[in-house]
Amino acid sequence: MVRIEGAVALVTGGQRGLGRALTQELLARGAAKVYVTARKPEASADPRVVPLELEVTDPDSIAAMAEVATDVEIVINNAGVLRSAPLLKAEMADVVETFETNVFGPLRIAQAFAPILEANGGGALVDIHSVLSWSSGAGAYGASKAALWSLTNSLRIELAGQGTQVVGVHLGFADTDMVKGIQAQKLSPAEVATALADGLEGGATEVLVDEFTRQVKSGLNGPVENLTLPFLR
Template sequence: MDIQGRSAFITGGQRGLGAAVASELLTRGAERVYVTAREPNESTDPRVVALSLDVTDDASVAAAAEEAQDVSIVINNAGVAGGIPLLRTPVPGSAAVFETNVFGPVRIAQAFAPILARHDESALVNMLSVLSWLAGAGAYGASKAALWSVTNSLRLELRDQGTLVVGVHLDLADTDMSARFADSVKTSPAVVASRVLDGIERNEVEVLVDDVSRDVKARLDGPVEQLTWSL
């Protein structure tokens, strides 16, 4: 899939990984990039359109989709941390993590599927995590495991309209969300963005950004008790 001349939509697109992906899209010739936040900052670049979006709110998602009718690439990047212990956290606390990390991307997929269907080539990208496959990260890891399953199901549901569905797995990226892991090896957002867009251009359904993700994916057929997250 060629990115040149296309319009893209990124949830959580004004900081961290989202901002890096937006920048890389423009470098590769995207015509317009919609970047969202709950309280977005206006962009000085005429190719960048800042939109208000709360992925947990149906009306907000519908309004954003109405504004971005020309997109052929949608990237679900918005998410919240939540490595909270499942046994010691009231269910509403875990549910809030799922509301953003799982049902948010589902809302976006539902709203944008008809828009993506208008194009000969289109892509829906979900930013996942190596924690999709590893135990020990509480509600956050569980939400990413759920989103991995959602991604694989959406791939089947969108296949007939020709939309490529891409799942992106990575360990730690050097963003605000990972700041508390100061001594850990992290991948720069620019490198993540480049590998994600390489995957789109090669029509890959899965992008394993780093060695950790590749190693864990290779071990999925081994003993389940060895699939545990540790730093």
């Protein structure tokens, strides 16, 4: 269980979309400082917000950030990309980029910040997953989220000894620019941020944000074809 009030947090992709909502929620709950990353960060009028340049596919960029953000107690892996092409028609460069960003990026962040979290008392590592972690037909994006889910579950075991709370957050689509072209019911980013923060402070290891996600998770013991979302067929 992690206390947000007075804590120092890091939110990758924290200056737009869901990342911005997460940052605002952390600050509303009293976070002392939030590092927010972007490829081209913009200055913030709030002195509690510290923008940092980051390319999650670049190990040197991650290492440079870790040298600056040595006081972090909460890490939220939020940055991601979505390429919607079916796997058999996708450009392999897009598939590789998706995994580099959505899977290997968060893993590199975890590797870089695990010692920092330990030095600062354990803290928390939060990975943003998706209901598509458990669904077929979502191309490289769904496959990458499934891989990240597995990775998060393994990291939870590996980080338990240092007292780091590892949280996986699953949701349908949040109403952000990344999914504006997808026709589906969408959650407000603020709703997702509230659920994440509640789960973090409540000691959760997994947060299922919306009812649809909870229904899909409960059906994991059924046939795989039953988990294909209608709008992805």
